[in-house]
Amino acid sequence: MSNFIELFQTVITPSNFKFLMEGLALSVQFSFIVVIASLILGTLLAILRNYGPKFARAFVVCYVELFRNTPLLLWILFMRFTLPKMIGITAYQAVILTFVCFCASNLSEVVRGGLNSIPKGQFEAAASQGFNFIQTMSYIVLPQTLKMIVPQLLQTVITIIKDSSYLSTLGIAELTYRGRVVMANFFQADQIIFIFGYLAGVYFIVNFTLSLLVRYLTSQKRADKKREKLRLKMVNA
Amino acid sequence: MNFFKGWDKVVSEIPEFLTAFLCVTVWVAIVGTLLALTIGIVVGLMSSSKNKFIRFIVRVYVEFFQNTPILIQIFFIYLALPAFGVRLHEMTIAIMIVSLYHGAYISEIVRSGVESVPKGQYEAAESQGFSHIQSMVYIVLPQTIRLILPPLTSQIVALFKNTSVLQVIAGGDLMYVAASWAGYTGITAPPYLIAAVLYFSICYPLTCLSRYFEKKNEAGYVQKKSKDPAILQLEGGALDV
Numbered sequence: 001m002s003n004f005i006e007l008f009q010t011v012i013t014p015s016n017f018k019f020l021m022e023g024l025a026l027s028v029q030f031s032f033i034v035v036i037a038s039l040i041l042g043t044l045l046a047i048l049r050n051y052g053p054k055f056a057r058a059f060v061v062c063y064v065e066l067f068r069n070t071p072l073l074l075w076i077l078f079m080r081f082t083l084p085k086m087i088g089i090t091a092y093q094a095v096i097l098t099f100v101c102f103c104a105s106n107l108s109e110v111v112r113g114g115l116n117s118i119p120k121g122q123f124e125a126a127a128s129q130g131f132n133f134i135q136t137m138s139y140i141v142l143p144q145t146l147k148m149i150v151p152q153l154l155q156t157v158i159t160i161i162k163d164s165s166y167l168s169t170l171g172i173a174e175l176t177y178r179g180r181v182v183m184a185n186f187f188q189a190d191q192i193i194f195i196f197g198y199l200a201g202v203y204f205i206v207n208f209t210l211s212l213l214v215r216y217l218t219s220q221k222r223a224d225k226k227r228e229k230l231r232l233k234m235v236n237a
Numbered sequence: 238m239n240f241f242k243g244w245d246k247v248v249s250e251i252p253e254f255l256t257a258f259l260c261v262t263v264w265v266a267i268v269g270t271l272l273a274l275t276i277g278i279v280v281g282l283m284s285s286s287k288n289k290f291i292r293f294i295v296r297v298y299v300e301f302f303q304n305t306p307i308l309i310q311i312f313f314i315y316l317a318l319p320a321f322g323v324r325l326h327e328m329t330i331a332i333m334i335v336s337l338y339h340g341a342y343i344s345e346i347v348r349s350g351v352e353s354v355p356k357g358q359y360e361a362a363e364s365q366g367f368s369h370i371q372s373m374v375y376i377v378l379p380q381t382i383r384l385i386l387p388p389l390t391s392q393i394v395a396l397f398k399n400t401s402v403l404q405v406i407a408g409g410d411l412m413y414v415a416a417s418w419a420g421y422t423g424i425t426a427p428p429y430l431i432a433a434v435l436y437f438s439i440c441y442p443l444t445c446l447s448r449y450f451e452k453k454n455e456a457g458y459v460q461k462k463s464k465d466p467a468i469l470q471l472e473g474g475a476l477d478v
Contacts, residue, residue: 069394069440070433071401077416078429085425158304165306169405176308189320196313200305207304 042107114145243424277343350381
């Protein structure tokens with residue numbers, strides 16, 4: 001135990017700690033930017049897929065299938081090395097764009113699930129009240145859908161925080177990259193293993209907390225559903 | 238435009254890409270899938286065990302691998318094992334990590350499948366003198382296999398995609414060959430697009446297979462309120478990663 005504390009004190013000095021935590025802040029900030037942007041793009045894609053003209057539906061299907069069936073790392077490298085030269089954005093922006101494109105394909109399916117679960121009667125009711133399509137979507141359908149998919153959004157945040165470690169291979173100073181920078185100062189096996197354990201621990205704490213939250217929200221949703229069922233039963237009886 | 242430059246040069250490299258793809262990526266994916274399925278089923282069944290200690294160990298394993306990046310795991314094995322004097326081939330490392338990582342996800346799928354079988358069936362099996370393992374093998378698993386086939390197939394797709402982490406430890410897989418060729422020649426777009434086509438050519442049929450299983454289940458005896466696969470994914474909670 002004293003050995004462990006000694007190891008901690010040599011490896012995770014206050015300055016190293018601060019250095020690493022700034023990396024974590026970058027990872028978390030990155031994943032929230034990505035999840036919000038990809039939620040917007042994903043919602044647009046889902047609406048196009050469900051209610052758009054035929055060619056738009058075909059396009060969205062192709063888009064989703066393309067990103068679902070190829071590795072994220074491939075697109076990160078591809079965008080990182082082609083886009084900055086082509087349209088003059090920074091590497092970091094190119095990576096954000098990749099993640100947004102990639103996550104939007106996942107989220108569009110999630111949002112679509114939410115859209116499809118809204119009863120058709122609500123669309124008809126809205127139409128009968130003179131709502132146009134955009135009004136129906138923004139006042140009636142989307143608020144319900146978004147509320148429904150909060151657990152999936154948090155799950156996506158977890159995935160992005162994990163995948164943001166890929167940024168370290170491009171020299172963007174997030175947690176994994178900074179961990180490897182710190183590691184370069186140490187040579188003993190136990191110190192290197194300790195840093196890895198520390199990095200894994202930090203990721204674990206953040207992601208596990210989020211996944212507990214996801215589980216709590218999902219169980220709440222299930223309980224709500226059960227209560228609703230019971231209520232309907234009593235009303236009908 | 239970047240996209241149209243260098244295709245003439247990359248064409249002669251396609252055999253090399255294909256070799257890397259078939260000999261490393263596909264190979265790692267096949268062995269990894271078999272191992273991950275084994276781990277997933279064993280661990281998934283263990284998590285419904287009555288022994289509290291076993292359940293605790295299983296939780297730790299699953300939560301650890303689900304909540305830390307696969308990159309950290311592979312770096313750890315790659316950089317830490319040599320310190321103990323153990324040197325493994327990159328492919329071995331990748332197979333280990335990919336199967337442990339996806340084994341954790343598959344075990345959760347198996348667990349949820351096992352839990353979906355009504356408790357009365359266990360009691361019935363027990364009353365007929367079946368042991369825990371017997372009732373799993375003869376009664377529970379045959380029923381759950383149908384239910385868990387679609388998410389299982391999407392896990393295999395995810396596993397296939399995640400073999401690309403070999404790139405970061407210079408494992409000689411398709412991603413590595415494409416990336417290093419792009420870095421070496423400065424021709425960036427074509428090699429990645431070829432790699433994308435190759436990955437897609439394996440993953441897309443698998444995705445279609447997953448969807449086919451889902452459709453078949455809906456038509457079968459499994460009663461579900463909502464027929465839309467997207468809704469089922471919404472209710473299922475976990476996204477495939």
